Amino acid sequence: MGILTDDMKQVVRQQRMGFMATVCPDGSPNLSPKGTATVWDDDHLVFADLGSPVTIQNLEHNPACEINVLDVFLRKGYRFKGTAQVVSNGDLFDEINKAFIEGTHGIRRTGLPAKRYVLMTVTKTAPLVSPGYTPGKTEAEMREEWTGYWAGVQETNS
Numbered sequence: 001m002g003i004l005t006d007d008m009k010q011v012v013r014q015q016r017m018g019f020m021a022t023v024c025p026d027g028s029p030n031l032s033p034k035g036t037a038t039v040w041d042d043d044h045l046v047f048a049d050l051g052s053p054v055t056i057q058n059l060e061h062n063p064a065c066e067i068n069v070l071d072v073f074l075r076k077g078y079r080f081k082g083t084a085q086v087v088s089n090g091d092l093f094d095e096i097n098k099a100f101i102e103g104t105h106g107i108r109r110t111g112l113p114a115k116r117y118v119l120m121t122v123t124k125t126a127p128l129v130s131p132g133y134t135p136g137k138t139e140a141e142m143r144e145e146w147t148g149y150w151a152g153v154q155e156t157n158s
Contacts, residue, residue: 002042003122008078009039011069015077016108018047018067022058030054036100037067038107044121045080046107048100048114056116059084065120068128073146074139075130082123088116 012018018037022030032055040046045067049056059065063083070077087093095105096117103109132142 003125004039004042004045005125008080008125011071011077012037012039012045013106013108015069015071018045018069018080020047020055021066021068022055023062023064024054024058025061030058034067036110036112037069040096040105040119044119046096046117046119048110048112049086049116049118050112050114052118055118056086059086059118067120070128072150073143075132075142075146076139077128079126079128080120080122081125082121084118084120086116087119092119093117 016035016037018034020032020034020037022032024030032052034047034052036048036050038046063085065082065084067080068077069080087096093116096119097113099105099107100110100117101113130142132145137145
């Protein structure tokens with residue numbers, strides 16, 4: 001068994017959106033949403049580069065990174081720290097590319113070919129839990145509150 005637990009894998013696969021932090025050459029942080037973030041195996045996360053030039057440049061300069069994935073209804077998720085490699089050719093590229101296009105390897109089919117992928121080796125994990133739980137709120141209560149909130153947002157925007 002690797003570093004990723006079954007619950008971590010489930011959260012990442014269900015949410016599909018992660019926010020990746022990288023380090024710019026000047027030392028400043030860069031945070032970027034990754035809508036194709038998913039689990040590759042017990043120790044790796046992966047996402048397709050569909051338009052992340054700054055993220056890619058930063059990782060080529062410094063592979064240190066973190067991805068945060070949060071269930072917006074439960075207000076819980078995980079932090080994943082590690083290092084990432086940009087994969088743009090070779091057997092690994094072909095395998096990842098096939099998984100994203102055809103929906104193999106436990107990855108939801110996107111049908112979107114990418115010119116490169118980012119494979120993150122996860123070395124440290126930590127839970128993310130909203131302070132909203134502090135007063136003793138349950139997951140069911142949190143889900144009800146935020147389901148109502150997002151339903152109201154959707155009605156307002158309709």
